[in-house]
Amino acid sequence: METRIAxxxxxxxxxxxxxxxxxxxxxxxxxxxxxxxxxxYKPRNLAVIALIVDGTTDELGAMTGKLGRIPSVRVKTAxxx
Numbered sequence: 308m309e310t311r312i313a314x315x316x317x318x319x320x321x322x323x324x325x326x327x328x329x330x331x332x333x334x335x336x337x338x339x340x341x342x343x344x345x346x347x348y349k350p351r352n353l354a355v356i357a358l359i360v361d362g363t364t365d366e367l368g369a370m371t372g373k374l375g376r377i378p379s380v381r382v383k384t385a386x387x388x
Contacts, residue, residue, distance in 0.1 A: 312387040315358040320379030322354040336370040
């Protein structure tokens with residue numbers, strides 16, 4: 308199956324509670340992650356993570372689906388053509 312390049316934006320609303328689960332899922336899917344930038348924003352108790360990924364749509368969907376089920380986590384994906 309063909310792989311796609313995508314940008315995944317993750318906003319973690321309660322970083323102290325949700326960040327460990329987010330990091331666990333990202334570790335499980337580390338083989339498709341090309342780059343990661345994470346910024347904690349302490350005044351609002353949140354964090355923002357930007358990922359560059361290269362994987363099949365099934366792999367991307369599996370990762371983002373798991374992330375989206377974590378309370379206080381929002382995920383958006385932009386696929387390259």
